[in-house]
Amino acid sequence: MTNSIHDMGGMHGFGPVTPEPDEPVFHADWEGRVYAVQRAMGATGLWTIDGGRASLENLPPLAYLAASYYKRWFLGLERRVVAYGLVGEDEIAAGRALRPGIRLNRKLTADDAKTISFAHFDRPATGPARFKAGDRVRTKNIHPATHTRLPRYARGKLGTVEAVRGCHVFPDTAAVGAGESPQWLYAVVFTGRELWGEEADPSIKVSIEAFEPYLAPA
């Protein structure tokens, strides 16, 4: 779902930001375990990072808002292992395995985990970039029912391409199992007034990282 509660940019009513002095990395042991299980299951290659994000966005809005960050990860992960047929609902209810697991292509070992690495999402270009730095573009007014990374506040807005980032995995297709379909990625900058109207502070600019299918020439 795209027009879901996760798309928060520009919303009012959530109150002030409350920084916590000397914040620990995790506030409870289970948070660290959720983080680690998520990383380890991600390494099996069964789903993409975009599929993982989509499963969080599909949480009911009230559950999404009520859950802390790692609880949200946990709820998304629990849904995903069931949806992928890795774990049965009966096993979740029982709190233990009732059947042997299915065979996975990859299982992360303690040795693998010693190397801290971050995935690459750039891919060889399949064609020339349509835009270059300095081009005026208008973001499309799209509302797909599936995952997208074009936030609502930046749809149908006039902006300027500031940088060409290369060709990257396209979240909109990767999230729904429709392939990486690499697309050119751009930094597109908007004035505060374009996004928020004439009353907006003129000293503000906001940029998003926009995939080519989100953009039309202007």
Added chain:
Amino acid sequence: MQLRVRALETILTEKGYVDPAALDQIVENVETKIGPHIGARVVARAWVDPDFKRRLLEDASAAVNSLAGFDPVAAHLIAVENTPQTHNVVVCTLCSCYPWSVLGLPPVWYKSAPYRSRTVIDPKGVLAEFGVTLPATTDVRIWDSTAETRFLVVPMRPAGTEGWSEEALAALVTRDSMVGTGLPKPPEDESEAAR
């Protein structure tokens, strides 16, 4: 939550999907190996070494990965420089994308609804909640992390730190100053601490 999480971990372990020793290692990595000390080292190097700074602003992943002994390996990292004209602030309105490779895991406030909702529409109000007031002549630039590109703010080097060592400078670079919600510590803080 402790029980529910333990149950899921048990199921996944019993079914052979995860190795508890690997999970221990992953937790250790984020608790002890990665964190804002890495970003602080990168910023301090940029302050003292103009050639490194140029390379950092050109291709931050390559520049960061060129630092000796650097682990993890950053990908798609972009460094944005604060100047008297422009102050940069990083946010992820759609989830909580954050430059893990140089700052570690994000703090709770970065992942919170107030920060994610308001930073793009009222950045100066958000900065005020962090105790940051910018000069009236400084513009604010928000970077919404909507793809896999990740942003590291290079704050301005504090005045009065001429001749300081890279290590002493790194101690002034706070996590928040590399997200854009803070400024580096003033030099008097550190010299007092050293007394």
